[in-house]
Amino acid sequence: MRAKANRVAVLALLLVGVTGCAGGGRPVDLATVDSVERPAPVGVEENPAPPSTSAAPAPDCDPTRSFRALSPMPPPRQMPAGSTMKKIQDSGKLIAGVDQNTFLFGFRNPTTNALEGFDIDRVREIAKAIFGDGNKVQFKVVTSAGRIDALKNKDVHVVVRTMTATCVRWQDINFSAIYYQAGQRLLVDRASEVTSLGQLGGKKVCAAKGSTSIKTIADHEADPVPVQVDNWSDCLVMLQQGQVEAMSTDDTILSGMVAQDPNVKMAGPRFTQEPYGIGIPKENEDMVRFVNGVLEQSVASGSWASSYDRWLGRTGEPRPQPPAPKYRD
Structure with a gap:
């Protein structure tokens, strides 16, 4: 009992000392806060330096013209020997660069954790045309800035990520026919x-x-x-x-x-035209023609319209006609 009483007495003295130093119970070393800055996202840049390509004149081209669609299209699981599509078939999966943060186009369903959206539907159509199974896909999330490098470095077979076809980008990669017109x-x-x-x-x-x-x-x-x-x-x-x-x-x-x-x-109204194409590595022209065949099939079967209604129909905008393909050969 005596030991316990001594401990209580010591604690009481310490408390008296602390309150005495605090000047009548007021806290010490108060930090003066004039304003609180909200945290900025990681990697944010204000007034960024223009990319090195921005100073170069854009080549003269029609970026909406792609390579003519493959015809006839090979049946699923029967890709032509030696083709890019056969290599993908033999690998067992289509590797696609996509977004996971763009609601309605490429986003992660919080309930199922699955990637969904208008762009994701286009990926699954390509996979189904190759394998007969639209689930044979490995999705790789890429940023806007990382789309072209992902193709040039062979990290992905295609990029389907609200990507505008431009003449400058055509210098580094190939594009499919336009599958959606934005602004x-x-x-x-x-x-x-x-x-x-x-x-x-x-x-x-x-x-x-x-x-x-x-x-x-x-x-x-x-x-x-x-x-x-x-x-x-x-x-x-x-x-x-x-x-x-x-x-x-x-x-x-x-x-x-x-x-x-x-x-x-x-x-306000649209002030640019943004024609979306599917990005494909520069050397894989056969894959471009194959993807264009898939897009033609999608429009003809009504799959494009159904996909639009499912995702973009909820915006209240009337469904446009699918962009008519334009080919350079």
């Missing part, structure tokens, strides 16, 4: 009165690294401040937190964000 617009807070990029001079506007959107923002005569991030979802977070005045990319991507967040809206 760049603005996403702003619902209370904003902004309707054009021209109203955002000196204001921060967010887009993804490696996208055509970030270059459009940087090149605009009103001099908005381009802010680039790794993923489109990072732009949405920055807009929600008031760190940027707007974000800008293809209206298809923005439609998914509006569906997720009722506090934002699309503003």
